[in-house]
Structure formats: structure tokens, C-alpha cells
Amino acid sequence: xxxxxxxxxxxxxxxxxxxxxxxxxxxxxxxxxxxxxxxxxxxxxxxxxxxxxxxxxxxxxxxxxxxxxxxxxxxxxxxxxxxxxxxxxxxxxxxxxxxxxxxxxxxxxxxxxxxxxxxxxxxxxxxxxxxxxxxxxxxxxxxxxxxxxxxxxxxxxxxxxxxxxxxxxxxxxxxxxxxxxxxxxxxxxxxxxxxxxxxxxxxxxxxxxxxxxxxxxxxxxxxxxxxxxxxxxxxxxxxxxxxxxxxxxxxxxxxxxxxxxxxxxxxxxxxxxxxxxxxxxxxxxxxxxxxxxxxxxxxxxxxxxxxxxxxxxxxxx
Amino acid sequence: xxxxxxxxxxxxxxxxxxxxxxxxxxxxxxxxxxxxxxxxxxxxxxxxxxxxxxxxxxxxxxxxxxxxxxxxxxxxxxxxxxxxxxxxxxxxxxxxxxxxxxxxxxxxxxxxxxxxxxxxxxxxxxxxxxxxxxxxxxxxxxxxxxxxxxxxxxxxxxxxxxxxxxxxxxxxxxxxxxxxxxxxxxxxxxxxxxxxxxxxxxxxxxxxxxxxxxxxxxxxxxxxxxxxxxxxxxxxxxxxxxxxxxxxxxxxxxxxxxxxxxxxxxxxxxxxxxxxxxxxxxxxxxxxxxxxxxxxxxxxxxxxxxxxxxxxxxxxxxxxxxxxxxxxxxxxxxxxxxxxxxxxxxxxxxxxxxxxxxxxxxxxxxxxxxxxxxxxxxxxxxxxxxxxxxxxxxxxxxxxxxxxxxxxxxxxxxxxxxxxxxxxxxxxxxxxxxxxxxxxxxxxxxxxxxxxxxxxxxxxxxxxxxxxxxxxxxxxxxxxxxxxxxx
Numbered sequence: 001x002x003x004x005x006x007x008x009x010x011x012x013x014x015x016x017x018x019x020x021x022x023x024x025x026x027x028x029x030x031x032x033x034x035x036x037x038x039x040x041x042x043x044x045x046x047x048x049x050x051x052x053x054x055x056x057x058x059x060x061x062x063x064x065x066x067x068x069x070x071x072x073x074x075x076x077x078x079x080x081x082x083x084x085x086x087x088x089x090x091x092x093x094x095x096x097x098x099x100x101x102x103x104x105x106x107x108x109x110x111x112x113x114x115x116x117x118x119x120x121x122x123x124x125x126x127x128x129x130x131x132x133x134x135x136x137x138x139x140x141x142x143x144x145x146x147x148x149x150x151x152x153x154x155x156x157x158x159x160x161x162x163x164x165x166x167x168x169x170x171x172x173x174x175x176x177x178x179x180x181x182x183x184x185x186x187x188x189x190x191x192x193x194x195x196x197x198x199x200x201x202x203x204x205x206x207x208x209x210x211x212x213x214x215x216x217x218x219x220x221x222x223x224x225x226x227x228x229x230x231x232x233x234x235x236x237x238x239x240x241x242x243x244x245x246x247x248x249x250x251x252x253x254x255x256x257x258x259x260x261x262x263x264x265x266x267x268x269x270x271x272x273x274x275x276x277x278x279x280x281x282x283x284x285x286x287x288x289x290x291x292x293x294x295x296x297x298x299x300x301x302x303x304x305x306x307x308x309x310x311x312x313x314x315x316x317x
Numbered sequence: 318x319x320x321x322x323x324x325x326x327x328x329x330x331x332x333x334x335x336x337x338x339x340x341x342x343x344x345x346x347x348x349x350x351x352x353x354x355x356x357x358x359x360x361x362x363x364x365x366x367x368x369x370x371x372x373x374x375x376x377x378x379x380x381x382x383x384x385x386x387x388x389x390x391x392x393x394x395x396x397x398x399x400x401x402x403x404x405x406x407x408x409x410x411x412x413x414x415x416x417x418x419x420x421x422x423x424x425x426x427x428x429x430x431x432x433x434x435x436x437x438x439x440x441x442x443x444x445x446x447x448x449x450x451x452x453x454x455x456x457x458x459x460x461x462x463x464x465x466x467x468x469x470x471x472x473x474x475x476x477x478x479x480x481x482x483x484x485x486x487x488x489x490x491x492x493x494x495x496x497x498x499x500x501x502x503x504x505x506x507x508x509x510x511x512x513x514x515x516x517x518x519x520x521x522x523x524x525x526x527x528x529x530x531x532x533x534x535x536x537x538x539x540x541x542x543x544x545x546x547x548x549x550x551x552x553x554x555x556x557x558x559x560x561x562x563x564x565x566x567x568x569x570x571x572x573x574x575x576x577x578x579x580x581x582x583x584x585x586x587x588x589x590x591x592x593x594x595x596x597x598x599x600x601x602x603x604x605x606x607x608x609x610x611x612x613x614x615x616x617x618x619x620x621x622x623x624x625x626x627x628x629x630x631x632x633x634x635x636x637x638x639x640x641x642x643x644x645x646x647x648x649x650x651x652x653x654x655x656x657x658x659x660x661x662x663x664x665x666x667x668x669x670x671x672x673x674x675x676x677x678x679x680x681x682x683x684x685x686x687x688x689x690x691x692x693x694x695x696x697x698x699x700x701x702x703x704x705x706x707x708x709x710x711x712x713x714x715x716x717x718x719x720x721x722x723x724x725x726x727x728x729x730x731x732x733x734x735x736x737x738x739x740x741x742x743x744x745x746x747x748x749x750x751x752x753x754x755x756x757x758x759x760x761x762x763x764x765x766x767x768x769x770x771x772x773x774x775x776x777x778x779x780x781x782x783x784x785x786x787x788x789x790x791x792x793x794x795x796x797x798x799x800x801x802x803x804x
Contacts, residue, residue, distance in 0.1 A: 008539065113504050113526035122510035127390045151383045151392050155459045157335055159466060160771055162440055165344060165472035169433045170481075251345040258338045261330075271330035272384040 560671020
């Protein structure tokens, strides 16, 4: 009974956050609503018994994306404001009306399609559960992501690397540099003592991934968020990374995954067909390296975009 | 490893993973050695595409269950003759693009500064190969994502304001297309519990929501393939990218989402994608031919003209669809011939246009008078590629149009023949107009500063496309290992 009330509130909150994120005039306010939406949907995923997605949604959907959006809004505000006004002016009313009608029609079609789908239609969940038990990976989500559909994940990892390359291409391949401000001593203390805990939690999430919710994506996102906080407080300056080393760190996850995919081919098995005795070890190793690369990616995306506007424009024709 | 044919399925995986790995290595190595690593990867990708085509031609269609997990739990890669031919198209265009980019990146040239071209380009190549080979509709989404993001980054890498604007609207169109496709995949999975392409027919049969899903998947692909009226993003994106990128985008990338659309239509022939849907797509294709050609004729810039010509040429690929059900073998062959010859010719045109714009400092027609004399190789490449655009023999598009006209007259759909023939006349107008301005007497006498770059990569590409009929037997043999008849 109580839980039902909670669910109704959760749904209402989701809709409210989504609507206000769209209609708020103030960019900052609408980003805050977007982040709240992410946190509420993480809760919704928990209610739907999908803790893996909840962790990823909280870390990446609300956390990293929210930080990037806030940063972009900050850059826009630091300019003369013309960019934001430009964007405001360029949307004609007719386009808004047409867009609303199209979205409404799509929503109606989707709602009807969902409602007319029988809930007992066949799904792959049972096959995935059986398969996971057979190969000895207790967390079926990890078995799907790294084994049954490991090939999808391999390509998704490449998408992450692409995102960093895209940001670097926009900045003419310049290495990542960090904008920071003089840190408050109290904040420094807090962040400094938080860092080891973040590191421990990230390592635990990779280790836990094989048997319970967790894995490379959640762990990497957490670790990346930790690095972002450290960077913002100016605590990364002394350990600035060599560009070559940071590129290697970014690509290491994909390279490790590719190696794990190709080794079976060399041994006469199918692509990504791990040796049965090494399966757990290979998955753990790939996830560990992936987590490091994902952390570097998340941190790199944020720290690369948060250069001061003048530096960002330098070198642009 | 026992028999020689046993390794054939592995080639499919390698054709995707090897260029991907080369891209990652090229990125890790950085500015100084990115090109060397990428060129090695490109050579391997060409060899692998040739090996796949050879094994399909000699041993028939090939399939690989990745990780030995059988669908629907696992993902299957499959190559029939059509996928093998598209792999070969990517390999030929890819080789030319790589060579052209390598020639263009002398020290001091602005391209050398853009070393990220190499890893991005290898990722794009790997992803189109992935889309050509996948037999899983969700995996196809991941490939579409990979293609979209690498292509957008490549367009943006030019760095000019126009390129950034074009990249942004390309990004929006690309993400919207991919999301629409993904929602469709979700609905189909909900109704059927499978993501395997060849299980689609029974899934769509009898389920209204799966049918809506199929419609959304196709709508997303139509946007990605830039079929009229969803072509709005293509002319700016393809015309403001660096020439090598334009060549890859117009030559190969639009064909990748097209191939998936054809596979979907064929897989769901039994239900949902009946004659009405195909007629609608063909009607849009007919409008695309007229509209794209008219806009090409009206454009004041060479690269913009070539980009609009792509809008028109995509139309041909769709206009044939109503004939597919009745005459699967003939129309399948026409699709392969047209996609191949247009892909190569269009890539050659963009590479040549890059050379011409290099020489003239602009690609505006009013400033191009006489540039053909300074850049004979580029002008010749444009002329040869024009042979394909017009559909003259012995180009592949001549054969394709011949087959389509024959089939459409035989099945009484004469309007398709009319559009195909009329489109060739329109193409003649814009091709001759471009050549005329290049070969006109220069209106000023002072010599322009000579630049050492020549469009050597464009010429063989245009030549192969203009004489593709000579490869007819090989193409027919590969297409014999293809069934587009549906179930």
C-alpha cells in the first residue's frame, strides 16, 4: 500500500521534472530539473528491480551529463549572451507547433502500441538466466553485456572513445587541460578524504559485477566523477598526465576488449568465444581495464570542455 | 582449421574488428604515427573484404555466430553476395580515400594538423562493414550509432564555421534517425522476443505494435539515408566536409543504412511491408530524383552540386523497390550495380572537386573557368564519373537502369521507367554544366600558384565505375548467392 503511494509520487515527480525541464526559461533552472529527472528515474529503475540500470542512470545520466550541461551553460553565460539569444530567436513558432503535433502523434502511436502488446509475449530473459548459470557468471546482466552480446558492448566501447575523439577534433587535437580555481581549504579537505573512498567503491563495483549489480560502466562513471571533482578543485595540477599516456589510457579498454575478442580466433574458436576455463578471469580483466578507460573518458569529456573560453577559441579559424 | 573453407566465417568478424583495432591503435599512437597505423589497417580491411567476396563467390553465403552463441540469445553476422559487394564498395572507396588523404597530408598542409582524421576514418570504415554484415536489428543500431558519431566528428574536423553548423544539423538528424530506429526495435522485441533479422517476418505477422515498430525502424533509416524529404541535412554536411570525408559519406555511408532498409523490407515481406509501403518509398525516390537534380542544377558551388546529385541518386535506389518482390534477382542485381557504380563515381567526384577547389581557392562555378586546364586529372575524373551519373554504357549505372527499365515495362509499372530515363537527362544537364565551366577559357591570364597535389586517387575510382560492366560476370556470380525474394 505504502509502496504504491510512493510509486505514484515517483511517476508524478518524473512527469513534473520532465515538463519543467522543458518549459523553464532559465537555462540553469532547466538543467537542475533535468538532473532531478535523472535521479528520479534512477529510483524508478530500482523500483523496476533493475539496479544495474539505476546505477548507470545516476552516475552517467544524472551525474556526468548534468555536469557537462551545467558547464556548457556556464560557458554560454560567460560569453556576451548572444549565443543563447540566437538560439532562442531562431526557433519560429510554426516549427514549435509542428514539432509538438509530431511528438504528440508519435506519443499516441507508441502508447497504443505498448498497450496492445501482450505482457506474456516471449522474451529472452529466461534464456539469458539459463545461459548465465551455464557459464558460471552469477550476474546475468554481466553475462549478457560481456558474453552473449559482448560484440554489442565492444562497439559501444568504441562509441565512447569516439566521443572523446570528437571533442578533441573540435579542439584541433589539443591535449586536455584543466581550468580550476583556488580551492576552499575546507572543500579540499572534504574532496581529498573522499577520493580514496571513491577509488575503493569503483574497484568494488568491478569486482562485484560478476556476481551482483555493478560492472565496468558503473565503476568507470563513479571513478570519472571523482576525477572531475578533483580536477575542479585544482588538485590534479601536480599530476598532469602526459598526452600520450592519457591517449593510451583512453584506448586501453577498447584494445583490451579487442584482444579478448581476437584471442579465440587465433586459437581456432569463434570471435569472442572465451576459453571456458578462463571466462571469468578474462571478463574481470576486460572490465577492470574498461573501467579505467571509461573513467578517463568521462573525466576527459568534462575536463576537455571546461577550458576557459579564450583558450577554447585559440587556433580556430 | 582443418579445411580451407572453415576459416571463412571468421573473416566476417575480422572485417569489422581489425579496422576497429587499427583505429584504436592509430589514436593511441598519436599525431606522429597515426597515419602509418591507419594505412596498415586500411590495407588489412581491403584484403579482408576481398577475402569475404572470394569465399562467398566460391562457397556461397557465410554466417558467424559470435561467441558461438546462437540467435536469438547471441548475435549473428551473415554475408551473402549483396553484403559482400557492399564490403567491396567500402574497400575500393576506402582505399582511394586513404590514399588521397595520405597524399594530402604532407607536412605543412592543414590536413597534417588533423591527425584525428585517421582513427575516426578507420572507426567509420569498421562500422559500415559491421552494418553490412549484421543479422541482428539491435546490433545494427549500435553500428548506426558508431557510423553517425564518427561521420559527424569527421565533418566537424574541418573546423570552419560552415562545417561546424553542418556537423551540428547532421548530428541532430543522425541522432533523431537512430533514436527512431531504436524505439522501433524496442517495439518489435516486445512483441516477438527476438532481435534476429531473419525472425522478423513471423514477429511482424499478426502484431500491430510490431508493425508500428517496423515503420519506425524504416523511418529512422530513411532519415539516415537522406531520402526526400528527409534529405535536408545532407547537402550542407556533404558539401562542407573535407573532400576525403565527403567522398566516404556520399560514396559509402548513405548506402549502409539503405542496405539495412532493404534487408528489413525483405525480411518482413510476408506482413507489414507489402506493396503499399514499397510504393510510398518509390514515390519519394521519384521526387528525390527530380528535386535533387533540379537543386544540383541550381547550385552555384561544385561541391554543393555533387551533394545534391547524391540526393537524386539515392532516389534511384528507392524507386526500384516496388519491382523487388516480383523480380528479386534482377532488381537485386540492379541495386548492387547502381550502389557500386554510384558509390565509386560519387567518391571520385568529391576527391576531384577537392583538388579543383584547392587549385582555385574556391569551388564557386563563376571562379572555376579554366581550372580544368590546370588540373587535367581532376577534370578527367569528373568527366568519367559523369558517365556514371548519366548512366551511359559501359558504366554500372547503365546496366542498373537497363535492368530497372526492362523490369518496370514488363510488370506494367511504366512510370518507374519514365523517372529513371528522365533522371538521366537531368543528370546530363548538371554534369555538362560543371564540365563546361571547368573547361571554359580562363577569364584572367595571371598564373595561379601551382600546388603539388593531384587527384590521382579519383581517376582509377571514376574509371572503374565507368567500366563496371566489365565486372558484370563477377557481380552476377556474387548475386547468385543472394536471396532478396523474402519468405
